[in-house]
Amino acid sequence: MRIAIISHLKYPIREPFAGGLEMHTHLLARALRGRGHDVTVFASARSDVSLGLEAVCDATALAEVGTAEAQDVAFFKEHHAYLTLMKNLRHRPFDVVHNNSLHYLPVSMAETLPMPMVTTLHTPPFCWLESGVRLCTAASHSFAAVSRSVADLWDHVARTDQIILNGIDLDGFAFSPEPDPTPYLVWYGRIVPEKGLHFAIEAARMIGLPLHIAGPVLDQAYFEARIKPHLGRNAVHVGHLDHGALARLVGGARAFLCTPMWDEPYGLVVAESLACGVPVAAFARGAIPEILDETCGVLAVPDDVRSLAQAAQAALSLKREDCRRRAEQTCDARRMIDSYEALYLRRIAANDAAEEAAVAPLLHA
Template identity: 30%
Template structure:
């Protein structure tokens, strides 16, 4: 079985700091390779994989702002599609655009839908509903008009996450600085709970950062920017809890699974996939608002930290994700 994995090209695969779709394309590729699958990753030239790498794009368009993203997209996707007959199956992690090639090739295309940027993209998915194979990353993130082959949760390289103790005695916000992610809400929770807060992530909305985050920064509320894998483990493991007060229906939430792998419980607003990721009162707390989050902070010592890791290892590992997808590949090809 020869599989082509089509990664996004905003960032390197795997990303240096941010790039969740690239991270999942990488984790899947490495999981397939470890399982003995003949896998080729289509990604940027600086990408790293133990499988084969096929590329025509030097570096991600978010890392080379002189590049034209649409031009790179066309070159990248067409490069794979023109070689489609060399593969038994194409696994698309690049959203809806590659679907527009799928009726022109014989190789089946399975698409992991990592979320919907807008209702406006749905017609493309609908057009290929009967011929494509769609996989959701959570049961909560399914569009009623689409047919799904299965749900496969994102899988992490569990060996890269170390158990922590929470002895840093701080709350952590770990994610992009954007209204959707609730950075401002995390600050208010920390202030009301009278706890130290560390904020880590890329600034995706500059005005939001300047208006809702920067005025509150001091010795107790600190912003450290993006954090790579080594810093990530230290931050997550040292936190008493991860604050995840999202303001949108989040399809998954990688930082939630990452925190639990570091034995750190999560306090999250009960939206999107949070009910699927968090066992309420066992690996964290699902809350409705900031006041409930403050109460959860006070009760955080009732959570068994090692139990958080056990839950995450069982449900959100790279190995499980790869096994689930290999099973789907066989269903499609047989």
């Protein structure tokens, strides 16, 4: 198949990944190309060229919280980049377009394309994307949700055609049968308020184990006020790691603390931890209860640091082999790619049938 993947434009699609969506897009494109498909990724400049990259603009994320004028510039840069892309796609020979962005324009303009589109819903509804989804009337369009939780949140806006749980490269997060001899807990992800790192630091302190922290600082004010004062021997920020170093860090931990302060749509970090054989203690939010079961994780009351500490203490007794087994059952990228390939083929067949039905009366006139 000739597949176009529309990425979001805030960060480059390359290692080290700014977050889970960048990693997911990279994995999706790489796996599809590995299966022999002709894949083109439309993303921001400095993304990985091995994905079949066509850069549509510079990355639009602001390193610092900018002025209203700077934010307006980023908004219009994305708007015009997607508008130009959607116009150009009308004349490109793709069999299917996979909209993996979080922008309103690709989905709202799906009906202008001659080929079908699949849009993956990665987040709960927010005003801009919801407005685009409500405008989507293309019969050849499908919505896929990354979890049952996300599908339920979108149900009042649009029907989800299929739930396709995100997947990870299990080989990229190899099983670690034994943790590091020096015990530690791990937390990793984007360092922003909604990821709740401050809860993990306090919970680790309560149970007396050091916390190793990895990830980019994307909210400097939050980092300076809530995180930096607590860093030291018992809470160490090791920086923004590449894939290999991150897998080694996670694999050496006794448990992973997952502390979202919102309804996490999926939780790739949970899947990665399980793949390494590392038990999870997590706030019971969003899709996380769909990934974890009693063999591999312990759920905590959201925003309750004492409950998180108790969950982490309980998670330390879980078996690493069971964690890996759970990842193999529910988080394998091969299952995810199988599902997307099947969805693409169904959409292409339905689109072809609709075109044939439209032409048939003309042929018999």
